[in-house]
Amino acid sequence: MNAIELEPSPALQEEEPGNYLSESHTVASWLLTTDHKRIGILYLYSILFFFIIASFAAATMRLELLNPQGSLVLSETYNKLFTIHGVLMVWFFLIPSIPAVLGNFTIPMMIGARDVAFPRLNLLSWYIFIGGGLFALYSIVSGGVDTGWTFYTPFSSTYSNTHVIAMAAGVFVAGFSTIITGLNFMVTIHKMRAPGLTWFRLPLFIWSLYSTSLIMVLATPVLAITLALLSLERFWGIGIFDPKLGGDPVLFQHLFWFYSHPAVYIMILPGMGVISEIIPCFARKRIFGYYFVAFSSVAIAVLGFLVWGHHMFVSSQSVYAGLIFSLLSFIVSVPSAIKVFNWTATLYKGSISFETPMLYAFGFIGLFTIGGLTGLFLASLGADVHLHDTYFVIAHFHYIMVGGMVMAFMGGLHYWWPKITGRMYPEFMGKIAALVTFIGFNLTFFPQFLLGYLGMPRRYHTYPPEFQIFHILSTAGASILGVGYLLPLIYFIYSLRYGKKAGPNPWRATGLEWQTSSPPPKDNFLRTPVVKRAPYDYSPFEEEHPQNV
Amino acid sequence: MIPLPTQFYIKICAALLALLALTWGLAYIDLGSWNLGIAMGVSIVKAVLIMLFFMHVRYSSRLIQLVACAGFFWLLILLSLAMSDYRSRGWIPTRRPDLTQSDR
């Protein structure tokens, strides 16, 4: 237990009069807040908004793909739909999802601080995010963009007739929000830890968010300048990506993937962190191999910068560069494997219960394992030539990003929901939703592996009829998945009013964030905690000896 | 951090200006492919001087020293891996039927 010196005072169990939510109810108190908890909630609403738009785009695409002739929407529309889906999901949902919502909310509490290091910058980062979002929305409303989220040149710079610059500007601006968030987290984790909270007493969620921040800070600026160059190229024709003017379109891919491959790890590392919190708590076991799980996060963050060329095996990149990138890609799979093995080993001789967060954690391990293993197919040069840019790739990264990150986000949201709102969500409905999500997800994306191996290229609006059966399965799965996401939305809102009071620590978890009331007071702790022990000090025997708590 | 003597700062600045003169002068001497290497070398020395003494990296914590190097290190990753592609593009010449046949 991150044992703190003061025993949880009995007063905490009672109705807390002052918490960060009840402190003030005016709109200005939200829009001008510098409280990391409120900013986390602002982010939650914002990304939910973008998630809904992007999901509608996905739903329309899935419906459209029900028949091979593509009769529901025009091909222009279809191309815009997958671009909207990709851009919004990647930059306006996944990247801020766990870091900016759950990270913002929990990091200061988990390290025993009153707030992040730069609260005003934190608020600024949300406003910048909204600014970027407005650019993106403007681009969508004024006609959309049809380049795909990858913005490949020379299509995006010269040939597309859509609002590429507005969308690029949106991503550019949102990028700075990511950079500021990452910077803030890094400084906070370095400088704001409570007395006694050494690096190896930090929860693994903090380790994973630290690694994520490292990527945010070092990769995002390259995306920003690349998109700036793309916009200049489109506006003025500077020619750096244009073969006709002496440039090279593949240079864009290098710059883009230098950011976007590490960004894939922005979209999974925080999820791994959440799982590392949930599993010990619901298995009542100290995490197995703490150092390995912690350092594997850092290893993934650093090695993740060295593998971007595996997106370019058939791009006319040199075969020798392909060799290097393939080798490094295989190496980066090892730290992920280490994490999965350690989570499994943590369950050994635990006392496992299956509340909703734990169900999502199990779902995460299953789906992430499949996503990770199929990544090996794509890292393998000979197999990637066939699989590249097919539905196999789509299925693979959805297993990581939706099966991994979104499952973890849902798990984390359920896990910290009592802390955020002070209320419990309805447990039974939670379990149903987790199950429905898992089934729907697999039905949606597993057929896409088969489609991909058969040769169905991605971003196809129409397709040869022999692929139809898999598309029908996939669309059926997507409708189930949709229900799986809709349910929590309903019961979370329901729980705000009717959920039962959570108390400070409904999961009997050991993290510092559970040592304060729910919802926490504005400054998180009434007195700065002092940490004396390693994290995850759980015992499977608590059931029999409750006095040990 | 102890404030450094003003004299010391002036000396560093003088060294920087001398190095500037060196780069400038050397650019007018044809050293073949060495021109670029030397110019970059001198620039790196200048940057290191500024960072160590003007920016006090020499007197900062290990963490700051690490962060100060990180950005440049990551830039090096970008440049070296991307150029590894461009530099090795021609290594497999497109094998021509007529060329390889004459090899046999």
Place this chain on the structure above:
Amino acid sequence: MSETTAAPAHQFETLEQQREAATLGMWIFLATEVLFFGGLFMGYTFVRWSYPEVFEQASHRLDATIGGVNTAVLLLSSLTMALAVKSAQLGKRNALVAFLSLTALLGILFLGFKAIEYHGDYVDHIVPGIPSYHFEGPSAPQAELFFWIYFAMTGLHAIHVTVGIIVIAIMAALAWRRSFSPEHYMPIEVTGLYWHFVDIVWVFLFPLLYLVGHR
């Protein structure tokens, strides 16, 4: 980050903690800046590697004298900035204001030379993207690429200089109003870090852009 009182902001325990956080934050920001410019350096490397001889011809058209003088101006401004930080450490308010003002003035001088140089480029018809652009000789498109990169890099750098001048001016005004003390001079220190970084970028830009083709 411009707390004017000697008490730490509410999220910090001590002033020392606050100072360390601000310094670390600035250093991390500078690391992102390295990579922000890094994309342009990548473009530069690629284009120069592709067309080395065009770079020599095109670079010859730039005014190396102004470039070199400007390097000296920035190096001197780094010295005055370092002395400003020192004055802040020692609590010498007048020296602090003077050195900050001098730094800002040198920055403005740099921008002035830059403006003269850009105007010269305009007169010389080597500003790409406008109708008057004209490059005599072979490889005109590749030369245009060089000029684009030159304007992108120096332009982005000039934006950073401008931001720096504004921040330094604000700091000077605050210093004038006695907002800093030997216990609380962190904003000056952080501004200094930024300014030195801008200098470092230029230290690389000068030989890479101006001195390619002079041998």
Place this chain on the structure above:
Amino acid sequence: MRLFPSEASSVAPEVDHLVLFLIGLSLIFIVLIFLPLVYFAFKYRRGTKADRTPPRLAQWKLEVTWSIIPLLLMMGVFAWGASLYFHIERPPADAFEINVVGKQWMWKVEHQEGVREINAIHVPVGRSVKLVMTSQDVIHSFFIPDFRIKQDVVPGKYTTEWFNAAKPGSYYLFCSQFCGTDHAKMIGRITVMEPPAYESWLASNSSGGTLAVAGAKLFTELGCSGCHGANSKVRAPKLEGIYGKPVPLEGSVFQIADDKYIRDCILQENHLHVAGFQPLMPTFKGHASEEELMELIAYIKSLGRTNPEEDVNLEGTK
């Protein structure tokens, strides 16, 4: 319901072997992870009377084991995939060439014999075919699932891809790099024929001259022969026999006169001019389409060949 595409080229079975191995490996990992996961979840579920005394596991040994074994496996898979990649990427010496130009949203194909096709390629079974590809607008990607090959087609450069069709039949050809509105319509058919059928197909579709002949005609029309021709007064490099040979450039650099070099010489004004000659050659940018460039290259390739049989790559099959 098919789960695997047909194995219609010589590399297809090799790719499938690698993929089947990877599937097997994945299944082993899945069993290794999921079996204990489910077993632990069941056995140690809260409320059961399982033995929960803190286990004394040799943590370091376990960690090292499950780091090193996957790492070694990964290295093995890497080596396999890499050697297969080299096989896929390097055309064999006896492959004959077909030119492919991608444009929004069609594939234009030119056989050396002068036959032109759109969104279709006819090839003989059992012969190695090398595609020399470029794009005249955006990046496309030439993908034949049944052959397990794919290569991006990039404007401004030539990329290659080869195959040796194993079974007669008709196979899909997809564009797999998003290229705009009708990306999904950029589908063609590869028809693999028995050699005799292929020969008769060629004969019945041939509209006259080979690519080299078309190139020769262009060579005169565009005025190239004015300088590079045998009787010209202007001093320009002779092109006979230069193809595939190193050319001395200004600054004592040599460059192999390959497709890309010739293309750059035609399009880029004086960019790569040959040592000892005045840089006089104008640019033909905008005057020659990608197909015409390929024809010119075919002509230059044919120049100075002493043995006219080498001219047409297909001689061997006759």
